[in-house]
Amino acid sequence: MLDRRAQTLLKTLIERYIADGQPVGSRTLSRYSGLELSPATVRNVMSDLEELGLVASPHTSAGRIPTPRAYRLFVDTMLTAQPQFDDAAFRLSVAHRLRPDQPQKVVAAAAGVLSNLSQFAGVVLTPRRSHTFRQIEFIRLSERRLLLIIVTPEGDVQNRIIASQRDYSPAQLVEASNFINANYAGLSFDEVKRRLRDEIDALRGDMSQLMQEAVEAGSEDGEDDNLLISGERNLLEVADLSSNMERLRRMFELFDQRTSLLRLLDVSSQAQGVQIFIGGDSNLIPIEEMSVVTAPYTVDGTIVGTLGVIGPTRMAYDRVISIVDITAKLVSNALSQA
Template identity: 55%
Template sequence: MGRPAALNDRAQILLRTLIERYIAEGQPVGSKTLSQHSGLEVSPATIRNVMSDLEEMGFVSSPHTSAGRIPTVRGYRLFVDSLLAVQPLKTLEIREIEEQLPVDSPQRTIAAASQLLSQFTHFAGVVMAPKRHEVLLKHVEFLQLSDRRVLLILVTGDGDVQNRIIQTMRQFGQSELQEAGNFLNQHCAGKTLASLVQLVQSELVRLKGDIVALMNAAVDVSTSLSSRTEEVVIAGEHQLLGISDLSSNVSRMKQLFDLFEQKTSLLQLLELGSRAEGVQIYIGNEAGLAPLDECSVIAAPYKVQGEVVGTLGVIGPTRMAYDRVIPIVDITARLLSSALSWGSLEGSRKEPV
């Protein structure tokens, strides 16, 4: 991190001390507090002069009801970019996150990640699910259940297993079901789900009429998967209700929960995070979304087999312990990447049951 040229060492120390005290106590910070906690041997008059300069530069502001000052979005931005000392997570905390991320199902893994983000930060945890249209087909199988009922098992490359019961016009023997599954696996395994749709459409004339129903059922399942829009999994929104910085503004809180419910704008913000490297921090109006003007979003991309497929993060008040939340988001993104990548490898080895 580079040192901001506009501020000398004394001003940086006082600004860092002000923000740290405000984050810890939630009250405007006065000269006496700064003198006690900054470690500087300067007069109260000098501190007041520095505070006046910081306010003029837009790093702090003075609430009308107090002689103390609070950080602005610009002040927070300088703080997280240049003055913040991030605290690494303890080994036990990292292990706890890792152990609670299942590898048997991508949906369960993503849901667990959002819950863990909320649990460890006491804010809202969000995860942008992977793009479904990029999912590959791994295996297709048809199993006879009864006279006219067939179980379709479709396994994707990321380990997701979809089961559908098909009601057929006649009874199929297991050899016929095996033939249909072999046909699809031979032509589509390792390709996108969209390729399955294209194959069946182009081969309908050549396929045996009775098996067409089985093929169409497989197409219906793959279409429902590939046409899903990206989803945002949110956990712990209720935690924000207990934060006075946010809950005191009922109108803004309603806008925030509307944002969580609609998800579209939030998805666009997270999409930006997936195009960047490492942890991204959006403070207040930097997010470009009015409901988040009093919030900060800390986000990081996650990967499957080395390819970025989504973003996760935390939404909380601008007055948050950035030194702790940033490493939580960073580590969770890394562990989610590992869990999903391992799960996709395991899923590729498993035979459907």
């Protein structure tokens, strides 16, 4: 627990560092904190905060910078996120890009909206693919490569590539599509798989093999396709992240491999409202200088995905929280109207 004086000085230090990007000295703190304290007294408080692991002294400066632990304390106890974009013009401009008459494009547009507004990277975890189909079609790509086209009950179109064990003629592919659509449309691929176990003996060998391949392909999650990222290159302009080559390498590994981001966004989808993950205090973010602000979005009150902003720990949290919160609500509204 910090006393009021230490809390005020820490809050002032974080706000000045976010604004200026430079280590904050005792004289600056004395001037901006609103407290009647001498620089010597401020230095004593800073020493106490450093012992608590809340501030650090860069080697090149007498000033201090906040640690991830300080940012955590700041956003949890000191930050009052006032709405930054209450004006109707802002909401109207964002809502225009999230057209409810084009539901497939709403979540894709959201990543770009988040990136443009924050000037960092926008990320969206889209709703998981439906494993139920209304219709399927096979197209022959080459001797043993097929394109499986899946139309979901919602009208979404999904494509899968099948590496088949044998070659099929166009006529055989049409026959298989017609048979599957007539007998199994409206079921999930898992349900089709269960029924095939009982019915496989009654099917011709070529038909049964093709159906098994289609079911396996249709059951694939394709998780990487569920993650949309926009504006990664914006982070190259952020000195806190790009000034160190090892840090830069780890950052782009995060985007390339995606596993950590998927896990983080999946965790976020299990909670209501805005969440803030700060590197250094979260096992989900492998880079100490990086933070992620997320919020779930819904369809008719049911959480179906998560969106957020990826940026440096030195970000204007009140502004980014507002961007993420309002965008999540507008996406929810657009999808619920669709």
